[in-house]
Amino acid sequence: MKYDPFVLPFISGMAFVLIVVIGKWTIWFKGLPFSDKKKFLNGLFSRKFIYASREVVSESMLHRKVFRSNFWLGYMHMSLAFGWFLLIVAGNLETRWYSHGTINPPWYPIFFEFFVHDLKELPYRRFFVFAMDFLLLFVLSGLFIAIYKRYRSGFVGMKKTTRQKTIDKLALTSLWMIFPLRLLAESFNAGLYDTGGFLTNTLGHYFARFLPLELLRYPAWLAYSIALGTFFVSMPFTRYMHILTEIFLIFLRRFGIREKQAHSTFTDVELNACSRCGICIDKCQLSSDLEINNIQPAYFLRDLRDRKPDLFKTETCLICGRCNTSCPVGIENTNIRLNERSIHQFFSANAYEYIGKQEVKNGKVAFFAGCMGHLNPLTIKAMLTLFEKAGVEFTFVDENGSICCGRPLKLSGNFMAAGNLVAKNKDLIRESKAEILVTTCPICYKMFRDDYRLDIPVYHHSEYLLKLVEENKLDPGFSPSTVVFHDPCDLGRGSGIYEQPRRLIARSYSLVEADHKKKDSLCCGGSLGITALSGENRKTLTEATIASLTLNHPEIIATACPLCKKTFAGQADVRVADIAELLLEAVDHKPADHKATSVAMHKPADCLEEVEI
Amino acid sequence: MDKTVAVVGGGVAGLAAAAALNQLGYRVLLYEKEAFTGGNVRNWDRLFPKARNAREVVDELASSLTGLTEIATGTFVNSVKSTDGLFEIESSGRPAYADAVLLTTGFELFDARKKEEYGYGIFENVITSADLEKMFASSGKPLMADGSEPKKVAFIHCVGSRDEKVNKPYCSKVCCVTAVKQAVEVREALPECEVYNFYMDLRMFGTGYEQLYKEAQVKGVNFIRGRLSEANETRTHQVMIKAEDTLVSRPLQITVDLVVLMVGMSPAGSTMTILKSLGLLGNEDGFAGIANAHTGSTLTLKKGVFVAGACSGPANITDSVNEARAAALRIHQYLGGV
């Protein structure tokens, strides 16, 4: 006998979720742009497929990245996902073994012990019985942490745990019920027929002493089946869809598919892949410093998934990227948010047409200071002096004032208007006939690199100055001062540059580290990604970041971003300086001297008569 | 009567208070960290509103002190401890005790280098209002770094005041009228020189100030409503400044020979340290906190501790001196003299 009506809830649930998942995967795939479809098909028959499969094991099963965030949180996810998976595999093996390789109906391994009471014929019986009990215990231990986390989230290193909707609660309850019910059903079985191992047999014989197991056995198996069925049916409507979506996402991403400049079905995949683990809530400074607790990806993505986008949530975000780097699923949160912002573009397509043509001189190296850069003349002066000292043939592209690189507009979702500025700057850069472009501003740098499609390489000055030093074109001396480096959002998380500025500083100064550094560094508070943040709130963020930076009592806070520098300088008690200034001081072998002699500018600024520009 | 009052800070407020306390019969210990008394006013040339010589004011106040005041110049007060109504003054000099304490620690000039985009300390022809006072005192006119006379001067109001970005949200009160005064002085000293004042709005609060503003307009000073965004140095070491003329909503760019930054008043560093040592707090801007704005501006929340002058917020000389004398009377009340 391999069938009993009690398996029906399980079967129907399972069939339902399978149909939905296959349907969704198909719709998502069909909705991809042609180029992405091609990437997908090519990827299926390449090594990328193997890499993706490996990632599925390490992330969807083992939850390696969650482990990195917190051991117990990782253990919880792993025991539930990997433990359950192993249970299924072991169960399948067991039944296959028992029935000598014949193909069984899908419910048979799940409810095996209901159908088979005499396991004597099962080879390696002791091993299987032990393994099944052990795995069940493993899953139950994860479940225990999950339940504990609901009430004491601090235990898994989290301050906040995600808030739930009703359907989520139903899914969660059925999920929580599955394994205890399985334990009961198997124990009852074991109490009657001795089918269990160290766990279920012990429990079963204990129950047998005072419970009418004969009577309870069937309801227990039925309840187990109902719990499974309910969970499966609720899956597509809840965050548990993430289990089946993450796998698909991993393949898409491994095949080279990314967010574009508008929502696509790839976005839908990402939205469904968010497990609402809540890690991003804790990492977000708006939450940790300002108690703004409803805008983080966990909620923002959920609203998008439910097709209920909220403008306030969309706008309230620093675009600092801390949620991107901490997200175990690797969702491109900030890109999704920018695309969502771009639905509400305020500027018309012909914005900035009034900006006239600017003149630019030729040079091998084009130097671009940017609008923010122009608010930091010390940095500009240091760069120009360093260029001259290193004998670099350069041209100061935006000497007479910058045309904005366009990133602030992009951050506000005004992609079209940004595009107009991009075109104007591209012309200037092309006209300079330069072979490389150097900028002191990470915001411009990221824009040049990701959005300009220039045919010359782009360097952030931290990279370029390090190159000059390593090529012995500059010879910095030593200084006893201690310096901490602040990783600007767009340079570190945004562009992956963490080491070059540190190496540059460490050549001449003693480098100390901040409390939050590199990927985990904090936003300075000056973020251009948010317009809806009060000065008071910005100050609070800046204060927290300065506190993190000054943990080891540095004498100087070094930045490599004109915006961070300005933001800190207004509030910090220690000196704030750009890495270019520090390098120049080290090259001159002397401490800070603000009355440094002025450099002869490469190109004279026109002496204009009160001109309107 | 044998009571002693410690006055911390020998600016105009400290001097005026000490003299008043002397007249009421109190012994005064007057602490001044610099070698001379007079405070910031010592560095000014001619004062608004009526171009009176600044030295004269300091000398007048200093000469009214009597033998009851012991002046400790070059003595920095670190903290004050209070025990049972007696105050122990811890300074770089010998320790001393007093029955009451008056803080007249005044203000410090905002460090214009914190507003890097204006180029102070980077571009040679960017100076502060305080630098200009020194020029007037030494050569009677403004000069460029190379010693020549400027043909175009721009005054930039609100540098380090009314600016959230440098953590100074408050108005420094006296810099508007100082800028107007200095603009007139430039026009008088160099009649050919064009003068531009970039302001947010003009705060001519005192008697005679509005007249001074009228006088400036008559004398050809150009007033442009708009905040500077940035300054750049040209090859000829002139300064190109960018601003927005908010009256006509147009960005504008102008190249001048000399830029004068009207630096604001920041709280003196030691005000907060001394307050803390007494268990007192500063106000939200970092100046000394007062008991109440209308009837208790010289009182703090601690009995026996009083404040006067610019240490509790930006003030002109008139108000600083008046407050100092009012504080003397409050101290007299406190010590049981009335």
Ligand SMILES: Cc1cc2nc3c(=O)[nH]c(=O)nc-3n(C[C@H](O)[C@H](O)[C@H](O)COP(=O)(O)OP(=O)(O)OC[C@H]3O[C@@H](n4cnc5c(N)ncnc54)[C@H](O)[C@@H]3O)c2cc1C
């Ligand atoms: C550029 C400029 C021009 C101005 N021109 C005019 C003008 O024309 N007319 C006018 O009415 N006002 C003018 N003012 C305002 C005027 O300077 C102030 O009103 C006046 O200085 C306030 O006096 P005070 O005694 O309160 O403070 P301060 O003048 O600041 O005196 C405080 C004194 O306390 C001392 N001190 C501080 N801490 C300690 C310590 N811990 N131990 C010992 N000593 C200490 C300081 O050294 C200083 O001498 C001008 C201000 C500026 C910035």
Ligand code: SF4
């Ligand atoms: S976005 Fe990432 S970190 Fe945030 S809840 Fe979703 S899966 Fe977790």
Ligand code: SF4
């Ligand atoms: S980008 Fe930064 S501010 Fe925005 S949600 Fe992520 S962590 Fe929070």
Ligand code: SF4
């Ligand atoms: S007095 Fe005038 S210049 Fe000074 S801070 Fe106030 S408004 Fe600005």
